[in-house]
Amino acid sequence: MxxxxxxxxxxxxxxxxxxxxxxxxxxxxxxxxxxxxxxxxxxxxxxxxxxxxxxxxxxxxxxxxxxxxxxxxxxxxxxxxxxxxxYNLLLYTPELQGAKIKETLFQVQKFYNSYPVFALVSEKGIHRHAYVDFVTGGNYLSLTYHEDLPINTGASTVFIDDAPPDFQPPSFSGKKVILGMNLPPKIDIPFVVIPPLRERRMDIPYMLDGVLRSLQLQGKTFKIDDGLVKVLTSYHWPGNTQEFLEKTYEILTLKDPAEQVKSVVSDLKGTKGIDLKEFVETVVEFVEKKMIEKALEESEGNRKKACEILNMNYKTLSYKIKKYGLG
CATH class of the missing domain: 3.40.50 (Rossmann fold)
Structure with missing residues (x-):
């Protein structure tokens, strides 16, 4: 404008x-x-x-x-x-990272180019503003739903978040209107469903890279262990992107692997979508590998001493070292 x-x-x-x-x-x-x-x-x-x-x-x-x-x-x-x-949104915004979510992002772009009014439907914790930022280039008026919405606005696009499914948007002459909803609309308007994080866990490593890039811009450097990435990917993230960001930033301040895992599952927001067996196995492997690494470091590579530290027999330790590529 x-x-x-x-x-x-x-x-x-x-x-x-x-x-x-x-x-x-x-x-x-x-x-x-x-x-x-x-x-x-x-x-x-x-x-x-x-x-x-x-x-x-x-x-x-x-x-x-x-x-x-x-x-x-x-x-x-x-x-x-x-x-x-x-460009910055695609590079640094965790919500938009990964190949899976790109499919949804391009669908949002198509709807923005095709319809004067449409809705973005997602669970809580999804950053709907990121999609609106992308398709508008950041040029829009952001409103949160309430009864008295302004009718006259100079913005070419209006985003009304947290709208109820039966909400009929006011007429903004010549404007694009995007509605943010937690449930599909009950009125006859097109809508895009943004999948929850548990349905696009393949994107999580890329989202994590986005977090790290944003921290690097602040002059901070962090290294994430591959095992921890696997733990984060196997978790079901009931709180979606918001939970992911909160826990990731917390994890980055922790060095102890047990504390990192504890951070992932603390303040659990729900169990929907969890594969408990897969998640537990991944957590066990992550902690086990870290403890063996630490024992080998403390014993200066002496496997017999490491066995004593871990209360583990030599044959089992040798198998685990080979399994985790530590030998």
């Missing part, structure tokens, strides 16, 4: 210009003494008039040719910013 302030006497030429611009333009007119008040009233991308203030990200022009060039410049700048936003 471009915000433009123009002088009243050039409005016809201006209207002709914006018909050639592939962007929504929100514009206003001024005449005479109301110029100063109009300049200060809002944040403008382009102003046709004298530069009376230093204003960041605002282009002042005084001829029609300059106005035409300024509009093209601002459009190019916004397109670039939108592409950069999408």
């Amino acid at each position: 471009l915000k433009v302030l123009v002088r009243k006497d050039i409005v016809d030429a201006f209207k002709d210009m914006i018909t050639k611009i592939p962007h929504d333009v929100d514009w206003d007119l001024y005449e005479g003494e109301d110029y100063r008040d109009k300049v200060l009233a809002e944040k403008w991308d382009v102003i046709f008039g004298e530069k009376i203030f230093e204003m960041d990200d605002t282009v002042f022009v005084q001829t029609l040719r300059e106005l035409e060039l300024a509009l093209k410049y601002v459009v190019s700048k916004k397109d670039y910013e939108s592409l950069r936003t999408k």
